[in-house]
Amino acid sequence: MGVRIKSAIAALCPSPRLLSYSKSPILGTVPRSTDLSDAKVDVEKHYAALLRAAARARSVSDGKAVHCRILRTVPRPRLYLLNNLANMYCKCHSLPHALRLFDAMSHPDVVSWNTIVDGFFLAGLTSDALARFRDMFRCGVVPDEFSFVGILKSCDLGTGCAVHCVVVKFGLGDSAFVANGLAEFYAEFKLLSDTMTIFEGVERKDIVLVNSVIGLLAKAGNLQQAFTMFCHYALAERLQIDRATFVNLLSGVELRRLGLQVHGLIIKIGFEDGAVENSLVRMYSNCGFTYDAHDLLLYSKSQNVISWTSLIKGYADHEQFSGALDVFCQIYHNGMLLDDVLLACILSVAASSECLALGIQVHDVVIKHGFELNYCISHALMDMYAKCMSMPEVLKIFRLIGEDFNVSSWTILVSGYAKCGSSMEALKTFYQMNSLGINSDSVACISVLIGCSDLQAIDQGEQVHAYLIKSGYDTDLSVQTVLISLYSECGRLNEAVKLFEMMATHDVVSWTSLISAYENLGCREKVFMCLKQMLHAGIKPNHFTLVSALTASTKLTSALAGKSIHAAVIKTGLEEDKYIGSALIDMYCKCGSIGCALRYFSTASKHDIILWNALLSGYAQHGNVLEMLKAYEKMIGHGIEPDSITFLSVLSGCSHGGLLDKVFQYFASMRDEYGIIPQMEHHACVVDALGRADLLKDAINFIDEMGVTPGSTVLRTLISFCIVHGHVKLGLASVAKMILLGQMDSSAFVLLSNLYAIEKKWHARTKVRDAMEVDIKNAKKVAVSWIS
Numbered sequence: 133m134g135v136r137i138k139s140a141i142a143a144l145c146p147s148p149r150l151l152s153y154s155k156s157p158i159l160g161t162v163p164r165s166t167d168l169s170d171a172k173v174d175v176e177k178h179y180a181a182l183l184r185a186a187a188r189a190r191s192v193s194d195g196k197a198v199h200c201r202i203l204r205t206v207p208r209p210r211l212y213l214l215n216n217l218a219n220m221y222c223k224c225h226s227l228p229h230a231l232r233l234f235d236a237m238s239h240p241d242v243v244s245w246n247t248i249v250d251g252f253f254l255a256g257l258t259s260d261a262l263a264r265f266r267d268m269f270r271c272g273v274v275p276d277e278f279s280f281v282g283i284l285k286s287c288d289l290g291t292g293c294a295v296h297c298v299v300v301k302f303g304l305g306d307s308a309f310v311a312n313g314l315a316e317f318y319a320e321f322k323l324l325s326d327t328m329t330i331f332e333g334v335e336r337k338d339i340v341l342v343n344s345v346i347g348l349l350a351k352a353g354n355l356q357q358a359f360t361m362f363c364h365y366a367l368a369e370r371l372q373i374d375r376a377t378f379v380n381l382l383s384g385v386e387l388r389r390l391g392l393q394v395h396g397l398i399i400k401i402g403f404e405d406g407a408v409e410n411s412l413v414r415m416y417s418n419c420g421f422t423y424d425a426h427d428l429l430l431y432s433k434s435q436n437v438i439s440w441t442s443l444i445k446g447y448a449d450h451e452q453f454s455g456a457l458d459v460f461c462q463i464y465h466n467g468m469l470l471d472d473v474l475l476a477c478i479l480s481v482a483a484s485s486e487c488l489a490l491g492i493q494v495h496d497v498v499i500k501h502g503f504e505l506n507y508c509i510s511h512a513l514m515d516m517y518a519k520c521m522s523m524p525e526v527l528k529i530f531r532l533i534g535e536d537f538n539v540s541s542w543t544i545l546v547s548g549y550a551k552c553g554s555s556m557e558a559l560k561t562f563y564q565m566n567s568l569g570i571n572s573d574s575v576a577c578i579s580v581l582i583g584c585s586d587l588q589a590i591d592q593g594e595q596v597h598a599y600l601i602k603s604g605y606d607t608d609l610s611v612q613t614v615l616i617s618l619y620s621e622c623g624r625l626n627e628a629v630k631l632f633e634m635m636a637t638h639d640v641v642s643w644t645s646l647i648s649a650y651e652n653l654g655c656r657e658k659v660f661m662c663l664k665q666m667l668h669a670g671i672k673p674n675h676f677t678l679v680s681a682l683t684a685s686t687k688l689t690s691a692l693a694g695k696s697i698h699a700a701v702i703k704t705g706l707e708e709d710k711y712i713g714s715a716l717i718d719m720y721c722k723c724g725s726i727g728c729a730l731r732y733f734s735t736a737s738k739h740d741i742i743l744w745n746a747l748l749s750g751y752a753q754h755g756n757v758l759e760m761l762k763a764y765e766k767m768i769g770h771g772i773e774p775d776s777i778t779f780l781s782v783l784s785g786c787s788h789g790g791l792l793d794k795v796f797q798y799f800a801s802m803r804d805e806y807g808i809i810p811q812m813e814h815h816a817c818v819v820d821a822l823g824r825a826d827l828l829k830d831a832i833n834f835i836d837e838m839g840v841t842p843g844s845t846v847l848r849t850l851i852s853f854c855i856v857h858g859h860v861k862l863g864l865a866s867v868a869k870m871i872l873l874g875q876m877d878s879s880a881f882v883l884l885s886n887l888y889a890i891e892k893k894w895h896a897r898t899k900v901r902d903a904m905e906v907d908i909k910n911a912k913k914v915a916v917s918w919i920s
Contacts, residue, residue, distance in 0.1 A: 176206065180216040190472065190507050192224035215243045222251030225507040225538055242268075246278050249286075256539030258286040259571055259603075277304060281313030288604045292317050308334055308341045315341070319348040337365075343376045350384025358384065375407050382411040388419045406434035413439050417446020422455060437463075441474045444481070453485040464497070472503055476512035483512075488520040504532070511540055518548030539565075543576040555583035559592060566599075574605040581614045590622040609637070613645045620649030638669065644677040656684040660693060663700070673700065675709045682715040691723035708737060714746040721750030739770065745777045752785030760785045761794070776808050783817035787824065795821040812843035819846055823853030828862060844870060851883045855890065863887045 179202055186195035199217060202209060209217075214233055221230035234240060234248045245268040252261035265283045268275060280299050284292055296314060304310045311334045318326040331337070331345050342365050349358035362381055365371040378398055385391045394415075398408055409432050416425035425446055429439055440463050447456035460478045464470070475498055482491035495513060503509045510533055517525040526548050533541055542565040549558035562580040565572060572580075577600055584593035597615060600606040606615075612635050619628040632638070632646045643666045650658040663681050666673060673681075678701055685694035698716060701707050713736055720729035729750050736743060744767045751760035764782055767774070774782075779802040786794040799818055802808045815838055822831040831850055835842050847870050854863030864887055 176210055176213045179206070180213055183216040183220040187220040187223035190224050192221070192226050192507070193505055195220040195224055211237065211239070211241060211244065215241075215247055218244065218247045218251070222247055222254055225254060227251050227255045227257075227538065240273070242273050242276050242279060245271075245273055246276075246282055249279070250282050253282070253286045256573055257571060261286040262291065275302070277307055277309050280304065280310055284313050284317040287317065289321050292321075305333065306335055308336065308338045312341050312344045315345055315348060319352065322352070324349070324352055324354065337371075339371055339374060339377070342371060343374075343380045346377065347380030347383050350381055353384065355384060355390060375403055375405055378403055378408050379411045382408075382415045385415050386418055388416070388421055388424075391415045391419055406436060406439070409434050410436075410439045410442055414442040414446065417443060417449065420450055422446045422450060422452060426455075426459070437468060437471050437474050440468070441471075441477050444474070444477050448477070448481045448484060451484070453481055453487070456481045457490065470497070470501055470503075472506045472508045475501075475503060476508050479509070479512040479516045483516040483519040486520050488517075488522060491516040491520055511544060514541065514544045514548070518544055518551060521552050523548055523552055523554070539570055539573055539576070542570055543573055543579070546572075546576045547579040550579040550583050553586070555586040558583040559587070559589070562596075571603065572599070574600075574608050574611050577605060578611060578614045581611075581618050585618045585621040588622055590618075590624065593618045593622065607636070609635070609639060609642065613642045616642065616645045616649060620645075620652060623653065625649060625653050625655070638671070640666075640671050640674050640677065643671060644674065644680065647677055648680045651680045651684045651687075654687075656688050659684040660696075663697075667700070672704055675706055675712050678704070678706060678712055679715045682712070682719045686715075686719040686722045689723050691720065691725050691728075694719040694723055710738075710740055710742045714742045717743065717746035717750055721746075721753055726750055726754055726756070739767075739772070741772055741775055741778070744772055745775070745781060748778060748781040748785070752781045752788070755785075755788060757785050757789035757791060774802075774806060774808075776802075776811060776814070779808065780811075780813055780817065783814060783821075787817050787821035790824060792821050792825050792827075812840075812845050815842070816845045816849045819849045820853075823849060823856070826853075826857050828853060828857065828859055832862070842869075848883060851887070855883065855886050858890060860887055860890055 179198055182198045183195060186192070186198065195217075198220075202213070202217070206213065214237060218230045218233045221227070221233065230248060230251045234244060237244055240248075245264070249261050249264045249268070252258070252264060261283065265275075265279070265286075268279070280295060280302075284295060287295055296317075299305055299310055299314070311330050314330045315327045318324070318330065327345065327348060331341065334341060342361070346358045346361055349355070349361065358381060362373075362377065365373070378394065382391070382394055385394060391412075395412060398404060398412070409428070413425045413429050413432075416422070416428060422443070425443055429435060429443055432439065440459060444456045444459050447453070447459065456478070460474075460481075475494065478494050479491060479498075482488070482494060491513075494516075498504055498509055498513065504513075510529055514526050514529050517523070517529070526545060530541060530545055542561065546558050546561050546565065549555070549561060558580055562572065562576060562583075565576070577596055581593060581596055584590070584596065597606070597618075600611055600615075605611050612631060616628045616631050619625070619631065628646065628649050632642065635642060643662065647659050647662045647666075650656070650662060659681055663673065663677070666677070678697060681697045681700075682694060685691075685697055694716075697719075701712055701716070706712050713732070716732055717729045720726065720732065729747065733739070733743060733747050744763070747763055748760055748767075751757070751763060760782065764774070764778070767778075779798060782798050783795055786792075786798065795818055799810065799814065802814065803810055815835075818834055819831045822828070822834065828850070831853070835846060835850065838846075847866050851863045851866045854860065854866065863883070867883065867887070
């Protein structure tokens with residue numbers, strides 16, 4: 133907490149318990165502690181200054197401390213002070229407190245209404261913000277410039293255009309401040325022509341409006357137009373440019389060459405101050421030259437927490453996580469004052485790298501410096517733990533936030549469950565969120581749609597789709613892509629294709645989603661047709677697209693189609709991608725062209741475990757056991773450590789090749805030498821090898837000594853060899869075990885039917901067949917609770 137506000141609050145509220153709510157730093161200048169009994173002191177202005185400082189620092193605990201003192205010392209606070217209180221709670225994301233204050237106001241003015249509308253927007257409740265804006269009109273309160281600029285942030289395109297009409301009706305169209313808000317609104321929807329129309333329509337343009345439009349053009353990638361505007365207003369119009377001009381100009385620079393030109397101009401004019409240098413650090417980082425950014429900062433005279441945060445973010449954005457961590461450790465050990473933005477940034481590094489150990493250490497720093505209840509930090513902590521698959525910690529922080537949680541808190545919770553594979557929990561949380569009246573955003577909806585796909589819960593998915601249409605999120609490209617995946621995963625290909633055709637624009641992700649849908653549902657010819665259309669549309673496929681196409685070629689066993697895809701891989705420059713390489717080797721092997729697979733493998737510049745596994749699997753599929761074992765030894769000789777997939781191919785190849793001793797040798801090596809815990813598939817390979825050798829008693833002993841409950845794969849393998857070798861009693865006993873373990877499925881019924889056929893028990897066989905048909909007819913969908 134800043135020294136001045138700490139002393140001020142101490143003077144206002146000497147209670148140690150109240151002051152212990154928070155130790156977070158307060159940014160900004162606030163009045164010094166004074167003797168409040170002095171009649172000359174305007175107490176309410178003093179309180180208002182403290183509330184504004186708490187709002188800037190997003191410190192609700194400090195704001196509550198001031199509020200407590202106000203209740204004790206100001207019996208009838210003026211509307212001015214109440215507005216500051218409401219603003220503090222809104223800025224600190226404590227909307228329920230702000231609403232209680234607002235509802236208690238006898239005659240709220242336009243500032244009161246603007247504050248509460250902004251509060252709803254900050255909480256992510258855009259529809260509620262619009263509803264309150266309409267209520268303001270109904271109550272006869274005349275909106276001002278701030279009202280219109282504030283509400284535009286909550287509008288979709290249609291509503292925003294309607295607000296624009298009201299702006300013109302109120303005669304505020306020529307206001308530079310309102311024009312700035314409208315320009316930003318249209319730029320948000322990538323309508324730069326409308327942005328420029330708004331800009332040109334303002335007769336008296338000020339530097340704030342010019343700077344804003346320069347920034348909007350730069351961020352949209354129209355750097356040439358941004359430079360032209362800069363030169364026109366700086367030179368021809370002789371408008372007094374300021375540091376914000378360069379900050380906005382630098383915001384969209386992604387090419388170092390252009391950045392160097394702007395940097396040179398800054399040096400020439402002499403604008404090398406803190407804000408501009410921070411933007412330069414950010415620019416070099418965005419261009420991928422993080423080391424240049426680091427050097428610039430080291431020689432800068434204005435090193436501060438903002439510039440160091442920009443550098444850490446630059447490292448993180450380019451996945452240079454060790455560089456980001458080194459910078460943080462350096463400034464932490466140098467004793468630099470930390471703020472919530474810096475700590476949130478380093479937490480995002482832990483989240484992106486999925487390094488739980490780093491996240492826990494940063495969490496300790498957060499607690500040590502008293503930031504745990506900070507809104508920004510608490511959400512960064514939730515996000516970090518969710519991405520590190522530690523949902524119990526996410527729930528702890530979620531409960532700690534208490535009544536201050538909002539749509540962001542719930543979205544992180546839903547997304548976390550979806551990422552961890554807890555699809556049912558994601559659905560339940562989504563239901564709870566909506567039942568509390570918190571409108572889900574597109575991110576939460578995307579997460580719950582992924583959960584619906586995993587659960588094959590098409591009914592729930594359709595109702596989420598209906599909610600998306602109602603909320604206006606159905607036009608979002610990411611949402612549309614996930615919906616295509618949902619319908620295709622649930623076997624509703626026609627709906628998936630209709631959604632794709634209804635999309636206004638198609639990017640590589642949406643095309644890939646449709647191609648994957650066709651591949652998953654066996655429409656392999658459609659895969660190639662879509663890929664051709666995608667290429668004709670000028671969209672470059674990514675590695676996901678090409679892997680799906682190669683998988684389709686593999687399943688068609690069409691080497692000709694596979695070679696065509698290989699040519700597309702070379703043309704797009706993705707031949708060195710490890711996943712594409714693996715898919716190419718797999719395709720050539722399964723199409724019977726192991727020579728082509730070997731040629732590709734030998735020309736690859738980097739042989740990692742994924743490529744080696746693909747080659748070993750190819751040898752195993754072709755029965756080239758000796759070549760497979762040679763390749764395995766060669767891989768070990770190159771220092772590549774095998775994984776569970778490696779051993780699955782080796783064990784399968786040795787089993788099919790009748791090399792029982794080798795099966796046990798590699799099984800022991802996997803477990804004892806490499807510390808890999810055998811999965812059910814590995815156990816099934818050993819049972820398969822023993823079954824081929826007619827050593828079924830040894831197979832039974834092996835299963836009993838597994839140390840885990842045998843899976844259906846293991847027992848089905850055993851039953852298959854009981855049928856081959858005529859051991860009916862042993863086979864029936866194994867079927868009985870499957871029934872006890874609840875593992876009976878259609879394939880197990882077929883095996884039981886075959887066992888009865890060996891014994892010529894035709895009546896029993898018929899009963900099994902009938903039972904299997906009934907079981908298939910009565911197959912239930914996964915039960916899920918619905919979202920209101």
